[in-house]
Amino acid sequence: xxxxxxxxxxxxxxxxxxxxxxxxxxxxxxxxxxxxxxxxxxxxxxxxxxxxxxxxxxxxxxxxxxxxxxxxxxxxxxxxxxxxxxxxxxxxxxxxxxxxxxxxxxxxxxxxxxxxxxxxxxxxxxxxxxxxxxxxxxxxxxxxxxxxxxxxxxxxxxxxxxxxxxxxxxxxxxxxxxxxxxxxxxxxxxxxxxxxxxxxxxxxxxxxxxxxxxxxxxx
Amino acid sequence: xxxxxxxxxxxxxxxxxxxxxxxxxxxxxxxxxxxxxxxxxxxxxxxxxxxxxxxxxxxxxxxxxxxxxxxxxxxxxxxxxxxxxxxxxxxxxxxxxxxxxxxxxxxxxxxxxxxxxxxxxxxxxxxxxxxxxxxxxxxxxxxxxxxxxxxxxxxxxxxxxxxxxxxxxxxxxxxxxxxxxxxxxxxxxxxxxxxxxxxxxxxxxxxxxxxxxxxxxxxxxxxxxxxxxxxxxxxxxxxxxxxxxxxxxxxxxxxxxxxxxxxxxxxxxxxxxxxxxxxxxxxxxxxxxxxxxxxxxxxxxxxxxxxxxxxxxxxxxxxxx
Numbered sequence: 001x002x003x004x005x006x007x008x009x010x011x012x013x014x015x016x017x018x019x020x021x022x023x024x025x026x027x028x029x030x031x032x033x034x035x036x037x038x039x040x041x042x043x044x045x046x047x048x049x050x051x052x053x054x055x056x057x058x059x060x061x062x063x064x065x066x067x068x069x070x071x072x073x074x075x076x077x078x079x080x081x082x083x084x085x086x087x088x089x090x091x092x093x094x095x096x097x098x099x100x101x102x103x104x105x106x107x108x109x110x111x112x113x114x115x116x117x118x119x120x121x122x123x124x125x126x127x128x129x130x131x132x133x134x135x136x137x138x139x140x141x142x143x144x145x146x147x148x149x150x151x152x153x154x155x156x157x158x159x160x161x162x163x164x165x166x167x168x169x170x171x172x173x174x175x176x177x178x179x180x181x182x183x184x185x186x187x188x189x190x191x192x193x194x195x196x197x198x199x200x201x202x203x204x205x206x207x208x209x210x211x212x213x214x215x216x217x218x219x
Numbered sequence: 220x221x222x223x224x225x226x227x228x229x230x231x232x233x234x235x236x237x238x239x240x241x242x243x244x245x246x247x248x249x250x251x252x253x254x255x256x257x258x259x260x261x262x263x264x265x266x267x268x269x270x271x272x273x274x275x276x277x278x279x280x281x282x283x284x285x286x287x288x289x290x291x292x293x294x295x296x297x298x299x300x301x302x303x304x305x306x307x308x309x310x311x312x313x314x315x316x317x318x319x320x321x322x323x324x325x326x327x328x329x330x331x332x333x334x335x336x337x338x339x340x341x342x343x344x345x346x347x348x349x350x351x352x353x354x355x356x357x358x359x360x361x362x363x364x365x366x367x368x369x370x371x372x373x374x375x376x377x378x379x380x381x382x383x384x385x386x387x388x389x390x391x392x393x394x395x396x397x398x399x400x401x402x403x404x405x406x407x408x409x410x411x412x413x414x415x416x417x418x419x420x421x422x423x424x425x426x427x428x429x430x431x432x433x434x435x436x437x438x439x440x441x442x443x444x445x446x447x448x449x450x451x452x453x454x455x456x457x458x459x460x461x462x463x464x465x466x467x468x469x470x471x472x473x474x475x476x477x478x479x480x481x482x483x484x485x486x487x488x489x490x491x492x493x494x495x496x497x498x499x500x501x502x503x504x505x506x507x508x509x510x511x512x513x514x515x516x517x518x519x520x521x522x523x524x525x526x527x528x529x530x531x532x533x534x535x536x537x538x539x540x
Contacts, residue, residue: 113306116269117320118295131310
């Protein structure tokens with residue numbers, strides 16, 4: 001059977017797996033972003049803590065994803081929950097690191113000016129540091145989401161469902177169509193996610209509309 | 220009035236006092252310059268006023284009140300602050316930058332908006348054009364103007380300026396210095412101004428505190444400093460030509476002899492009454508004459524300056540100031 005015929009005959013199956021995959025990644029990423037941004041902000045308060053957390057997160061990333069999911073098996077069993085834990089553990093690092101770098105690379109003169117003008121630490125964080133860290137943070141989030149979509153496929157290995165199921169089944173049944181469709185759809189989701197997050201990033205970073213004056217300069 | 224009383228700052232793990240038993244009284248409505256080489260403690264001294272740096276000992280009083288007893292945030296909101304790199308917030312528009320402190324103080328939107336326009340007018344940036352620009356769209360000089368406007372936003376009594384014109388090219392710098400002096404003539408803030416440039420100090424200061432190794436080695440008006448440098452260090456900082464620099468601080472109006480009805484002066488050299496005594500001297504050299512006329516804005520002769528009397532009056536100022 002050709003790839004297209006196969007797709008047409010199984011499209012309901014495929015749709016279900018795709019939605020499953022999206023839901024899994026969506027939930028994991030939501031948790032990962034909230035956690036990652038919070039941790040990234042918190043560790044800016046202490047360099048020692050930052051080194052520790054960034055080190056731990058880096059180590060986490062060096063564990064092969066298949067091994068990580070296997071390690072989670074005895075603790076959390078199989079299914080969606082351990083898959084989400086694994087995905088979050090994996091995608092935290094780029095988010096934490098980019099939020100951290102985004103905040104710590106702000107020109108110290110800007111922070112000093114804000115402090116000298118009478119902004120509290122909280123106001124400096126909300127009005128200055130977070131807005132200025134958005135571009136770097138968004139890059140981390142994009143990286144994390146694309147990674148999450150890919151690694152989500154491996155989560156099928158511990159029974160989380162999703163498009164990975166097709167890939168694993170295809171491999172064991174030597175059914176190339178299943179493998180190819182699973183792979184193509186995962187790539188497609190990743191590309192689309194990256195593209196739309198890029199657009200969101202531009203919108204967040206974009207300067208407010210310029211007014212009548214235009215660009216002419218004095219002095 | 221800002222009073223430093225025996226203020227010392229020593230950092231932990233250091234054996235050197237960055238600021239050493241410093242006492243200084245800064246009167247209201249004046250520009251007080253802290254000048255000296257790097258490491259002399261001038262910036263540290265300034266930053267202790269808004270508690271960015273806590274003193275190790277001694278006390279600082281603003282209008283008789285020890286700043287230790289004033290809430291840090293309230294204190295800072297009531298002190299304008301300008302630093303060399305300006306520290307404009309790059310993600311905010313010019314208007315948002317200027318509005319920073321008023322927003323913190325909870326002003327109403329209309330009031331903030333009106334104040335922003337007023338301040339942009341004051342620093343000669345057309346509000347319609349510049350309100351919505353981002354800092355990166357501005358030149359260095361324009362950014363510095365916005366920095367001044369931002370520091371003035373809530374009309375603080377005191378302003379701290381740390382090398383505010385340091386990063387500008389000489390022409391822009393001189394222009395902004397002049398404009399700032401014009402603004403100060405209107406607003407009469409108590410200003411603490413840090414610079415390492417003695418010529419800027421002489422130009423901008425009502426009073427100059429020369430700092431060396433955390434101590435004030437001389438505190439006086441520019442004229443006093445030029446006429447009687449306290450020690451070789453101050454002389455070296457001034458870099459010589461004291462009399463010429465004094466002439467820069469005197470206007471032709473200060474040193475001229477008044478004359479009655481102008482008669483036969485048509486052929487003589489002339490300078491504006493607002494020009495400096497140094498300009499008059501330069502005019503004498505240019506024309507080869509030892510007398511110049513002093514003209515008011517309407518080009519009427521108000522007086523004249525002779526070379527001998529010019530030299531005399533400059534040394535007189537040195538003695539009497």
